[in-house]
Amino acid sequence: MGSILxxxxxxxxxxxxxxxxxxWLSLSTVIAIALVVMVLLAFLAxxxxxxxxxAGSGADDIAMVLRGGSQAEINSTVSRDQVRLxxxxxxxxxxxxxxxxxxxxxxxxxxxxxxxxxxxxNLPLRGIGExxxxxxxxVTITSGRMxxxxxxxxxxxxxxxxxxxxxxxxxxxxxxxxxWTVVGVFEAGGSVFESEIWADxxxxxxxxxxxxxxxxxxxxxxxxxxxNELKAYNDNDPRLKLDVKSxxxxxxxxxxxxxxxxxxxxxxxxxxxxxxxLAGALNTMYSSVAARATExxxxxxxxxxxxxxxxGTLAESLLLAAIGGLLGAAGTWxxxxxxxxxxxxxxFTQVVFDFKLSPLLIVEGVGLALVVGLIGGLFPALRAxxxxxxxxxxxx
Amino acid sequence: xxxxSLIRKNLFRRxxxxxxxxxxxxxxxxxxxxxxxxxxxxTAGEDRAAADRMITVNKINFxxxxxxxxxxxxxxVDGVRQVTYANWFGGYYQDPKNIVMxxxxxxxxxxDVYRNEFDLPADQLQAFIRTRTGAVVGEKVxxxxxxxxxxxxxxxxxxxxxxxxxxxxxxxTIVGIFKGKADHVDTNLVLFQWPYFDETRTFxxxxxxxxxxQTTAPENNDKVAKAIDAMFANSTAETQTDTEKAFSKAFxxxxxxxxxxxxxxxxxxxxxxxxxVGNTMALSIRExxxxxxxxxxxxxxxxxxxxxxxxxxVLLALLGGLPGLALAALITVTLRNSLANVAPAFxxxxxxxxxxxxxxxxxxxxxxxxxxxxxxxxxxxxxLGRG
Numbered sequence: 001m002g003s004i005l006x007x008x009x010x011x012x013x014x015x016x017x018x019x020x021x022x023x024w025l026s027l028s029t030v031i032a033i034a035l036v037v038m039v040l041l042a043f044l045a046x047x048x049x050x051x052x053x054x055a056g057s058g059a060d061d062i063a064m065v066l067r068g069g070s071q072a073e074i075n076s077t078v079s080r081d082q083v084r085l086x087x088x089x090x091x092x093x094x095x096x097x098x099x100x101x102x103x104x105x106x107x108x109x110x111x112x113x114x115x116x117x118x119x120x121x122n123l124p125l126r127g128i129g130e131x132x133x134x135x136x137x138x139v140t141i142t143s144g145r146m147x148x149x150x151x152x153x154x155x156x157x158x159x160x161x162x163x164x165x166x167x168x169x170x171x172x173x174x175x176x177x178x179x180w181t182v183v184g185v186f187e188a189g190g191s192v193f194e195s196e197i198w199a200d201x202x203x204x205x206x207x208x209x210x211x212x213x214x215x216x217x218x219x220x221x222x223x224x225x226x227x228n229e230l231k232a233y234n235d236n237d238p239r240l241k242l243d244v245k246s247x248x249x250x251x252x253x254x255x256x257x258x259x260x261x262x263x264x265x266x267x268x269x270x271x272x273x274x275x276x277x278l279a280g281a282l283n284t285m286y287s288s289v290a291a292r293a294t295e296x297x298x299x300x301x302x303x304x305x306x307x308x309x310x311x312g313t314l315a316e317s318l319l320l321a322a323i324g325g326l327l328g329a330a331g332t333w334x335x336x337x338x339x340x341x342x343x344x345x346x347x348f349t350q351v352v353f354d355f356k357l358s359p360l361l362i363v364e365g366v367g368l369a370l371v372v373g374l375i376g377g378l379f380p381a382l383r384a385x386x387x388x389x390x391x392x393x394x395x396x
Numbered sequence: 397x398x399x400x401s402l403i404r405k406n407l408f409r410r411x412x413x414x415x416x417x418x419x420x421x422x423x424x425x426x427x428x429x430x431x432x433x434x435x436x437x438x439t440a441g442e443d444r445a446a447a448d449r450m451i452t453v454n455k456i457n458f459x460x461x462x463x464x465x466x467x468x469x470x471x472x473v474d475g476v477r478q479v480t481y482a483n484w485f486g487g488y489y490q491d492p493k494n495i496v497m498x499x500x501x502x503x504x505x506x507x508d509v510y511r512n513e514f515d516l517p518a519d520q521l522q523a524f525i526r527t528r529t530g531a532v533v534g535e536k537v538x539x540x541x542x543x544x545x546x547x548x549x550x551x552x553x554x555x556x557x558x559x560x561x562x563x564x565x566x567x568x569t570i571v572g573i574f575k576g577k578a579d580h581v582d583t584n585l586v587l588f589q590w591p592y593f594d595e596t597r598t599f600x601x602x603x604x605x606x607x608x609x610q611t612t613a614p615e616n617n618d619k620v621a622k623a624i625d626a627m628f629a630n631s632t633a634e635t636q637t638d639t640e641k642a643f644s645k646a647f648x649x650x651x652x653x654x655x656x657x658x659x660x661x662x663x664x665x666x667x668x669x670x671x672x673v674g675n676t677m678a679l680s681i682r683e684x685x686x687x688x689x690x691x692x693x694x695x696x697x698x699x700x701x702x703x704x705x706x707x708x709x710v711l712l713a714l715l716g717g718l719p720g721l722a723l724a725a726l727i728t729v730t731l732r733n734s735l736a737n738v739a740p741a742f743x744x745x746x747x748x749x750x751x752x753x754x755x756x757x758x759x760x761x762x763x764x765x766x767x768x769x770x771x772x773x774x775x776x777x778x779x780l781g782r783g
């Protein structure tokens with residue numbers, strides 16, 4: 001047993017040291033595999049970043065109330081009567097003054113200009129109630145101040161300010177005939193709210209001629225479990241019949257559509273490219289076996305078995321693939337990780353997000369590389385193991 | 397034996413190697429075909445836009461409404477041949493997931509403005525004008541749900557509420573089915589009467605989504621746009637008028653830089669095969685050094701050897717590339733229906749094939765160039781002496 005292991009170790013080390021003799025061919029395989037991994041990881045990092053931004057926006061103990069079947073805030077409408085009924089609903093936390101902690105909101109789309117492409121983009125302008133900012137996690141004004149209630153002032157999310165033009169503090173933003181002053185910039189823990197513009201609800205209602213018009217209601221629940229009480233209350237009142245869900249659920253649904261789509265594009269593309277790289281890997285490994293035919297036959301003639309030749313060739317292929325995979329992951333990390341992008345989300349407005357590579361994704365990428373290396377090495381390794389000694393010795 | 401059969405024999409002397417290279421080239425061209433087809437279909441709106449058609453939207457954003465009164469006022473602007481309007485309905489059939497693109501429109505003018513795109517039989521158009529609760533459906537929608545003229549179909553809205561029932565569903569009678577006048581025209585939509593819609597909804601009365609107008613000639617576009625936007629300046633609903641092409645382009649760009657993503661992926665695929673094939677070609681020519689020496693001894697000139705090696709690499713690129721494009725065409729046909737909303741008329745068009753073939757020849761020449769030049773310059777004595 002020991003001798004087999006020794007043989008395997010010896011042949012493997014000969015194999016690996018001979019890679020330099022085929023450096024160009026080996027290098028092309030490594031780079032081909034690296035590119036495949038980069039394409040895969042770029043897509044996965046995009047999907048992951050988008051998912052993190054949206055899915056990280058919701059909380060379990062915030063209830064969201066939308067019109068039945070509306071699916072997104074932009075489509076929803078809730079009447080003033082319905083808002084009042086919800087205020088009286090069960091399971092809703094109350095502040096020190098006894099008022100329910102809710103924010104009825106208006107979600108409008110306005111035009112902005114994207115910095116990088118100088119093209120028009122749909123931006124969300126959200127009219128929020130008194131509790132609006134407090135109902136969201138980690139909202140802090142990083143510069144300037146919060147808008148004054150009753151005035152046409154806006155605060156903008158950090159991501160929105162970075163991606164789109166004209167939202168510096170002190171600027172006037174014109175949405176149609178209405179004029180607004182930018183008075184502050186806020187952070188919201190990297191969530192989708194950082195891609196929004198916030199203003200006082202009554203001001204938005206009156207300047208956009210939407211008096212008595214609401215789109216969604218957010219409410220702080222006494223606990224995550226209290227959601228069911230509120231749901232039952234809603235279902236039993238024919239005047240409501242709205243969709244009540246936790247904010248977390250709402251955002252999870254929103255994130256899945258787009259990030260699924262990105263992943264569904266990324267995997268088939270990467271797998272198709274992997275077939276191309278596999279052809280390259282097979283080619284390289286067959287050439288390696290052919291180049292070492294004499295050497296393998298000599299080893300066999302002096303008593304080495306076929307198995308060490310098999311392992312040696314496979315090890316060479318896996319090593320090349322692993323280097324390619326890691327190179328690809330490093331390349332993705334250097335080029336794509338953290339870059340900011342924006343796309344249209346489910347609410348028909350721009351969602352700003354960063355590409356985010358994660359250890360799990362790197363494992364997926366390197367895993368794909370190793371699969372290519374395994375298949376690319378297997379058949380050439382079998383040939384090496386079965387090479388008839390005489391043919392090998394007369395090769396070249 | 398002519399040069400071509402020599403090229404062919406050379407290429408396939410190591411069958412496995414040739415097959416592997418063909419596979420990797422095939423994959424690259426398959427990716428190229430599919431992505432180029434997708435990109436074309438995705439941006440089709442801007443390419444196919446009629447030059448004399450313009451869109452007027454609310455200046456705040458195209459999702460904001462404007463008064464119906466704008467319809468008549470825009471009609472009087474000098475240089476406007478015809479104007480119509482539409483309102484997004486947010487339609488779905490039975491389940492909110494079954495989205496049906498539905499617009500409330502003015503029947504007569506709508507089918508006049510889109511007369512070069514949609515084909516609705518004259519009697520069905522008359523029925524659409526006469527029937528308040530009538531709807532006309534595009535051929536694609538009709539086929540998808542198996543709807544026929546005369547069917548009563550309930551369509552729900554994820555935005556609006558029906559006044560009389562307080563529900564979200566409107567009942568329509570299908571009075572016509574329209575076809576596209578060309579392959580690229582997307583008929584994945586349903587149209588019904590705006591007056592009926594406006595009377596039966598609970599909010600948003602007397603407003604429309606956008607105006608679509610046709611100018612008397614494309615040269616008048618700028619003048620017309622300025623006149624319209626000036627007419628509504630400083631009102632509560634200011635407007636923005638653009639050509640249909642500019643509007644589609646701006647909308648497509650909202651999804652992100654699709655062009656950049658497509659070219660990066662195609663670029664990565666090509667760099668991959670360029671290296672694999674280039675290296676393998678170099679290797680296979682090096683293995684044949686002696687033979688090339690023999691050919692030269694037999695009187696084959698340097699340029700003739702060069703042509704033969706280049707011919708071999710171009711042949712290889714074509715053998716991989718052409719089936720790759722064919723496979724891409726097959727994939728686009730299979731995926732066409734599921735991508736109908738994002739990229740209608742998803743296909744490998746003739747110009748993509750042409751670009752593809754040009755790329756194949758280029759790839760063949762680039763991968764074969766260095767080995768070919770080396771082979772051409774090879775000295776007979778050196779070649780025969782080697783190995």
